[in-house]
Amino acid sequence: MADQYVLKLYITGKTPRTETAVTTLRKICEEELQNQYQLVVIDILEHPQLAEDEKILATPTLIKVLPQPLRRIIGDLSNREKVLLGLDLRPTPAEGK
Amino acid sequence: MSNNQNGVFITFEETPADVRKNLISLGWPIQEWEEQRKWAFVDVSPQPGDETIIAGDYDLGALLARIENAIRKVNAQRVTMDTVSAIFSQFSDKRIIRRELHRIASGLKQLGMTALMTAERLEEYGDIARYGVEEFVADNVIILRNVLEEEKRRRTIEILKFRGTSHKKGEFPFTISPSEGIVIIPLSAIELKQKSSDLRISSGNPDMDEMCGGGFFRDSIILVSGATGTGKTLMTTEFTAGGVNAGERCLLFSYEESRDQLFRNATGWGIDYETMEREGKLRVICTYPEVASLEDHLIDIKAQIEAFQPNRVAIDSLSALERISTFKSYREFVLGITSFIKDRETAGLFTSTTPALLGGTSITEAHISTITDSIIILRYVEIFGEMRRGLTVLKMRGSGHDKGIREFVIDGHGMHIGKQFRNIAGILSGNIIHVAGLDDDRIGGLFKDE
Numbered sequence: 001m002a003d004q005y006v007l008k009l010y011i012t013g014k015t016p017r018t019e020t021a022v023t024t025l026r027k028i029c030e031e032e033l034q035n036q037y038q039l040v041v042i043d044i045l046e047h048p049q050l051a052e053d054e055k056i057l058a059t060p061t062l063i064k065v066l067p068q069p070l071r072r073i074i075g076d077l078s079n080r081e082k083v084l085l086g087l088d089l090r091p092t093p094a095e096g097k
Numbered sequence: 098m099s100n101n102q103n104g105v106f107i108t109f110e111e112t113p114a115d116v117r118k119n120l121i122s123l124g125w126p127i128q129e130w131e132e133q134r135k136w137a138f139v140d141v142s143p144q145p146g147d148e149t150i151i152a153g154d155y156d157l158g159a160l161l162a163r164i165e166n167a168i169r170k171v172n173a174q175r176v177t178m179d180t181v182s183a184i185f186s187q188f189s190d191k192r193i194i195r196r197e198l199h200r201i202a203s204g205l206k207q208l209g210m211t212a213l214m215t216a217e218r219l220e221e222y223g224d225i226a227r228y229g230v231e232e233f234v235a236d237n238v239i240i241l242r243n244v245l246e247e248e249k250r251r252r253t254i255e256i257l258k259f260r261g262t263s264h265k266k267g268e269f270p271f272t273i274s275p276s277e278g279i280v281i282i283p284l285s286a287i288e289l290k291q292k293s294s295d296l297r298i299s300s301g302n303p304d305m306d307e308m309c310g311g312g313f314f315r316d317s318i319i320l321v322s323g324a325t326g327t328g329k330t331l332m333t334t335e336f337t338a339g340g341v342n343a344g345e346r347c348l349l350f351s352y353e354e355s356r357d358q359l360f361r362n363a364t365g366w367g368i369d370y371e372t373m374e375r376e377g378k379l380r381v382i383c384t385y386p387e388v389a390s391l392e393d394h395l396i397d398i399k400a401q402i403e404a405f406q407p408n409r410v411a412i413d414s415l416s417a418l419e420r421i422s423t424f425k426s427y428r429e430f431v432l433g434i435t436s437f438i439k440d441r442e443t444a445g446l447f448t449s450t451t452p453a454l455l456g457g458t459s460i461t462e463a464h465i466s467t468i469t470d471s472i473i474i475l476r477y478v479e480i481f482g483e484m485r486r487g488l489t490v491l492k493m494r495g496s497g498h499d500k501g502i503r504e505f506v507i508d509g510h511g512m513h514i515g516k517q518f519r520n521i522a523g524i525l526s527g528n529i530i531h532v533a534g535l536d537d538d539r540i541g542g543l544f545k546d547e
Contacts, residue, residue: 010159012156012158012159012161012162013158015158017154017155017156020153021153044158044159044162044163045162048162048163048165048166049166051159051162051163051166052139052140052163052166052167055140055141055144056159056160056163057141057157057159057160057184057187058155058156058157058158058159058160058188059155059156059157059158059159060155061155061159069148070148071148071149071150072148072149072150073149073150073151073152074149074150074151074152074155075151075152075153075154075155076152076153076154076155077152077153078152078153078154079151079152079153080152082150082151082152082153083150083152085150086150086152
């Protein structure tokens with residue numbers, strides 16, 4: 001089996017920025033990772049302690065837990081190139097199947 | 098923070114572990130408070146090894162949520178943010194951070210928090226805070242400075258802005274002591290409210306008492322000024338010994354001579370310091386001025402006075418402390434110490450070394466001559482190739498005193514004040530003139546009995 005992705009997206013409530021981040025991420029995941037990913041969306045307003053544990057500062061924050069290395073991607077993910085870079089999906093040619 | 102008001106400490110720079118360790122050295126059991134839910138950390142310190150990529154617009158909603166969470170957790174009334182400026186190093190977009198800081202500040206205000214925010218400055222007398230935003234979100238602004246002035250470090254505190262009330266303006270020196278934390282020396286807050294008494298105490302020298310019209314006043318400050326070797330240490334020794342002999346407690350600070358030297362000198366004048374100290378009537382503290390900053394010395398002197406509760410305090414010499422300080426802080430020091438001693442209705446005798454052998458004044462005199470009650474001047478008097486010593490009581494508040502400049506000699510029993518110098522003028526200025534001509538017979542009559 002190829003790399004299994006574990007992603008956590010931290011958001012604060014329902015804001016336009018949150019919406020953008022969630023939709024963009026879902027789209028990227030569908031297109032690039034198909035079924036090899038696990039995505040958790042965490043609302044910090046409901047679970048502030050989780051943010052404390054992860055030391056989240058800015059929202060939205062996407063944490064790529066797996067595969068290693070752990071990486072944080074901050075922002076509404078509107079910059080698709082950077083998101084892909086952060087998720088190690090570009091520009092390595094040997095990526096994917 | 099422990100005054101029954103719980104607190105949240107948001108650390109932007111150091112890790113909570115570091116903060117805990119530093120605060121324990123100041124005597125604050127942070128860990129205990131954390132367990133008792135009186136204190137909570139919000140860790141915003143940079144995480145090493147974290148790779149962060151910015152992809153789009155963001156806000157600090159998570160931080161605000163975490164702060165609110167911590168406040169709820171410990172039911173806090175106070176929030177500290179140390180150092181807000183550090184957050185700018187984690188995020189490159191200053192515009193967003195500014196907006197978010199405003200949001201956090203107003204969020205805290207809504208929660209009714211007393212918030213303390215620290216921000217760093219690039220220059221001591223430049224912009225108030227590094228990114229020019231931190232001060233605008235605050236109601237009160239206090240500036241701490243650590244200024245390098247003539248090769249001396251000097252910490253000052255200034256209240257720049259304090260909404261809704263009046264406050265003292267300008268910079269005040271402060272120091273950090275391990276036992277008390279920040280100790281501020283508020284100068285303009287000193288008031289001249291001390292009582293005055295007409296009780297006389299002995300100067301320890303009968304001749305001197307007579308010149309002063311019966312001794313010093315009990316709660317007066319006496320300044321003894323003179324060049325090196327004129328007998329200032331002797332006067333302090335006699336002053337302290339006179340106090341001990343009258344059953345009073347005396348505290349002597351020496352900044353020029355070591356303990357052994359002082360004790361040997363005293364023995365040389367027939368005064369037994371060792372017995373006096375053993376009986377608890379006297380305490381001699383010898384330090385080099387250089388071991389601490391002037392502010393620390395002031396704190397130390399005050400603490401020693403509080404601890405020993407003396408009736409008399411002698412400082413030999415005050416001007417030695419001038420070496421370690423700048424003009425400004427020295428003036429503040431002298432004012433601080435004199436008003437502290439006067440406030441306690443204690444007799445104080447300070448000595449001041451004049452730089453010139455003949456005549457001259459020192460900075461000390463310029464500073465405290467108006468707040469001292471008595472000034473005694475010791476001078477060398479050059480008479481035909483011989484150095485003699487002379488003294489005069491320049492000022493004695495509330496009492497008549499001998500106005501003459503009298504010769505004195507020092508022997509194995511201390512100081513002996515003799516007759517007034519005659520036919521000589523200009524002793525104080527150092528330009529000695531023999532007024533009545535230089536006829537041999539007149540010289541013979543120079544010290545003629547009255």
